[in-house]
Amino acid sequence: MTLKLSQDFHDPQIARHLAARITRISRKPVRFMEVCGTHTVSIFRSGIRSLLPETISLLSGPGCPVCVTAQKEIDAFIALAREPETIVATFGDLIRVPGSGSSLQREKAAGADVRIVYSTFDAVALARENPDKRVVFLGVGFETTAPTVAAAIISAHREKLDNFSVVSAHKTVPRALEALTDGEIDIDGFLLPGHVSVIIGLDAYRPFFDAHRVPCVVAGFEPSDLLHSIAMLVDQVEFHRPALENAYTRAVSAAGNPRAMAVMNAVFEVADADWRGIGAITASGLAIREEYAAFDAVKVFDIQLKPVPEPKGCACGEILTGMKTPPQCPLYKTVCSPMAPVGPCMVSSEGTCAAYYRYHGEE
Template sequence: MAESDKNKIKSLADAIRDLVDDTPITLMEVCGTHTMAIARYGIKSLLPASLDIVSGPGCPVCVTSAQDIQFAIDLANQKDCLVATFGDMIKVPGESSNLGSAQNVEVVYSPFDALEMARQNPGKEIVLLGLGFETTTPLIASLIKSAASSNLGNFSVLPMHKLVPPALKLLVADHDSKLDGFILPGHVSAITGTGYFEFLETAGIGGVVSGFTSLDIMESIYVLIADIIAGRTRVLNNYERVVRKNGNPKAFNLIWEVYEPEDSKWRGIGTIPASGLHIKDKYEDLDANCKFELKKREVEEPKGCICGEILMGRKKPKDCRHFGKTCTPLYPVGPCMVSSEGTCAAWYKYHKE
């Protein structure tokens, strides 16, 4: 890292400390990659003790319900079926096991690879797990369109997408929530634009769209704190080299060409209205929910998991009866443990002794 950037980070850390001046402030990031980056760079060690940064429901994979995962596992255990997924999904638990122990699972880097797999294995049904927030969904939507136009009969998508705003709305509507501001997801915003998050302003809480280098994150924390201390509530864009006001309309519109919103179950949180996506009838031949005789079955969500309240900032991991006992990084129960830098996983790592 350039010496000048290190110096900037240092001045920002000093300025943040001066601004905060022991005032208790809680910021939430809602992006798994921010969670990882903040941990990797050791950002928290640069911040004053009264400034807390908590991880929100920012990992679209971690919040997938046990029922959805179990359906993917059931499909993967069918003969002649091959489930293609991003590596993130492998350890997220279903009813009693995860995809890592299912029979026919292939980890892909790009969803495009799944389409190739379908072309190369005409005797097999390739099911791509449609994961992700607004960043990833356009990729899958574009594949669904390609598959539809090329009449690829052995390819389908199991949609498990989630949308960010409904979860944020739930968080800001909660009167007990102790949040002072949001570090907003840079790559979701690259697709959706910053306007997508301006509803926060009317809800009375500010945010900043941030990039992912240590300097990006420190700058974003600085501007957010400056606004909070000055009593300003607005959504700022500190990732202007990537994020435009209206995002990437071509990509964003693809989502709505292929999908429409539906209520969706979030692991550890519960059902959030219009927070998921299902494939429109026009493309139902490519919807794994419609295509197979095998159907989703009722699966009990883990009982007693308090991830929802941890995400709201109301409870700490130690308040959970699963934490460190029936819920560990290797056998996670809720999303805060599934994500390797999620609140519970981080606590497990750093407060275990």
């Protein structure tokens, strides 16, 4: 079955058919991980778990960009907000993430100039409109948003906006799969992220798949998309045919978006990165190239990233790697809630804890 048209993936009959097929053919106990935070929310909102047989366990992975941002990076963002004559521009879900002793929201309440923007180019506009202030954009995200950040840096370079800079805390997905496969949890298959795959394409996962032969399917976001992808993973496992497949063909191609990748690669170079819950992953980050060093906030502000401990009792790191579910965290729904979050998994709209808090028990 190939889902292409909008009436297909919204058709409840198709969803029922896919759920019945999964139940019919699934025999082996398996653990599949959805890597994307949007998938996590879609799975909960759609009640997908309640449609699956007991043989299938779904684990939520490190697909929330804010959630995998290291604690030391959050502290660096907060330190930037305290810089004089500086405007910190950020996407909204980052503003409430707790640092070691504060948050961007608290700094804003105390008088810091922290502004929520809806695109990187909004931050460029701030620099243009405030020539007497330094504007720094907090670049957090995966390959989905990195090209737009790169394009903004190129635009600022062309305009000679010497008061604009970016902290690149970007991370890349394929190398994270390596770390997850080598981790303490056995993962029998991956639901690969749809938005990221639109940019990098199916072929970007080929080196990982060829090395590990773990079943992989790029998934869309509608209920039938997700059930279709899970059915494909079950087929691969039950019939011993591991493969790298694309169930989101209406948006994802083998090559991805070459123009977006070219812009990203023109500004960024591969670098090591620290992931909350996973640790250092070689060549899994994006650093600003020397040609654009004038727009690298790490150099402009001489940012020193110092290791800091995770919040005491917070299991966010273990949740991001599938080792625990939110109800297994001692802070969940006791001292940690969306109104008073302790860790980033409860803050972001794509965070696993936030999804559990909102939807768990409603399926």
